[in-house]
Amino acid sequence: MSVATRMKKTFKTLFFYKSALAGSMILLLIIGFAVYTVVTYPYDLAIKHWRAGEKIWLDNPRYALPEWITLFTGGNPPRTIILTTTAESRNVKKIIVPISENMSYVRIDMSFNYEYDDYPSEINIFFNASFKELNPRLDIIWIKPDGENITLKSKVLNREDRYYISADLETKNLLAKKVQEKFGLNETPYILPERYLFSPLDKSVLDPNAVNVLKGVYTLRITGYLYENASNVDVKLVVYGKVYGWAGTDNLRRPISIAIMWGTPIALSFGVIAAVTIGLIQMIIAAISAWYGGFIDDLIQRITDINLILPFFPILLMISIFYKFNIWVLLVIVIALSIFGTGVKNYRALFLQLRESPYVEAALSYGASNLRIIFRYLVPKILPLIIPSIVLSVADFVFLEAALAVLGLGDPAAPTWGKVINDALEDGALYKGLYYWVLEPAALLVLTAIAFSLIGFTLEKIFNPRLREM
């Protein structure tokens, strides 16, 4: 049988098994996703985005759910609204009227239509003022669709200033006082600013679980005075939503999609390189050990014994704590620690049986060299028996990397699935109920593992005829 027909037959049997078909489909999807990531999103850029911290993601909501969550929950969750005076927009009006030689009056109106079913997660205003000595002074006014009109704060601006409405204690107290007066309460109630600012002023404001959003057009009005001729002020309003992109954001406002995307090629290459290299090297070592026998065999077997008596994962853990490798050095260490693993013993037993075969004796008798016998006569015969276990072990190595990352010992720079789970667990995502943060990388890990193991189990049946009958 020629190689081509044999391969054809193998593939035919492979697809005969539905599970292998399902596995291959999943694997193809994952590979496609990995290729798409590598092609469209350069690694340098991804690393830059991933490690930038909060700086470049300041306009993103924190802990935002993925947008497709509405498929399950329904409704219209708030999305992030950004209005700025630096860009032309119908909804932003900025006028500066000179009222004396140096002084001018400024008024900025920022309006937006709020039709969402929930409160925003945060509201921030960022200011950018230019002046020489005299700081501008501004009043910040919130105008609700029902006409209520609240002066939130009077502010003397610095050059780069910000006003975190949701976190500002003064504002919180001011709004709570307003509610207290309105309903004649004895105690000051606890009211989140974004709740007050987006609710009709009725009793529902007092219930921390009620969601009663006043829909309509809101306006943020900023009025004040600039005390210098060349003075100017630019404002950016960010009303943070509760959903973002297709993967959501984490505690640092980063889109989780970065790590989900780049985690794919990293996990695939880590798993596949580790599994294939270790499998092949173990096989070659076993072949040498079995073929040469004597001192070489003894030496290899003793090295394997020493390696097996050391606990693999604890040693790997210790090495990665001490040296804090990046992920590719880690890969080399994993390979180095594994090449004298159990596989060497198992494969050697197979080779020992094979060594006595007549065709090997024939090869010896016509003077084939040792290397020729090992690589042309022994290895090809054993290879099919080893391929299933190589495929099956890919998932182990993918999870090995994830396990190290979950312990906080992975490559700190690399955006991997395990790192996302580690971030989530460290931030207490399971306690806070932020399941999406764990479940997204987890789902991909599961898919990858299942794909390889479905294919691996089928290959095992194909290449081990004894198993096929069973």
Added chain:
Amino acid sequence: MRVPPYIKYLGKRFIMIGITLIIAVYLTILIANMGGYVDEIIKSDLLFTISTAIRQNPAYKGLPEEQIQKLINATYYNELKRLGFDKPFIYRSFEYLRRALTLDLGRSLYITSNTGSRFVRTIILERLPVTVLLFTTTNVLLFFIGLFGGLYLSRKYGATIDKIAVSLAPLSSIPGWFYGVFLIIIFASYLHLLPYGGIVDAPPPEDPLSYALSVLKHMILPVTSWLIAYSAIGIYVRRTFFLMFSSEDYVEVAKAKGLPEKLIERRYILRPTLPPIITDFSLTLIASWMGAIVTETIFNWSGIGLLFYDAAMRFDAPVVIGLVVIYAYLLAITIIILDIIYVIVDPRIRLGAM
């Protein structure tokens, strides 16, 4: 006098395993001390502590700088000598090896036991029961599930239940700790039925019965996560194993002779498969001794695994070495005992055929 071949065989094995053990332990010592680098950390730490202590001591305030420096150096060298750091690392590494091999585990650098002891032995003995309780229980459960499930399925070969069990095998490509995360989400975070982790409620219940119940409650999730992860593959491997043995010629002969099913199963299938099963079982037990670092971290189960993690994180070499040494010893002893059992069970070895 002629030495029987099996004694020769066993003697050779003992020596080999002994040498293996020594080299493995020495390698661990080298790794755990980062080839002597940990020494440098400890030394600079020591120098810093001593010099701050002396410089801040009001009694030495008036002394000239020269004197103070001299004092610091003298104290530092005394302290080095006390700790045995005055000799080069390579010399001390063999001293460590000697102590490790004689199980003189010494004192930890930073980690203390709950009772405040610094003795590595006390620290390990305190954590050991916790790990044994969780992981030995789990592994014994898994072993018997695999054994009986496999035996049952090998009888039902080809039936629907067999096909279902086989198709579940890929579940085991996902490790136990990973199922643990899912179980925590479902049962702890979402349903609030079971605890997130830990060993016992805080504060621990007073009377022994409710204490035991509380521990059991905390064991449910980690045990279940491992059962989900490793039952399917255990059953699959055993089933295939039994099927292979039950297609041997001598089994066919026994069937042809009309021997009862039970007898065939016990004498013709189980008997020859016993050695590999015993090996598997004993090696699993030993491996369970090290606990599972990731599972213990996820469930905050402060056993040996977490101890190892803490010790490695804090460069506490004596604890790390102690754990690995005990593990290596147990493994080596198990292998030797298995060898002896094989000599008894397998006539080929006894007669010197191997």
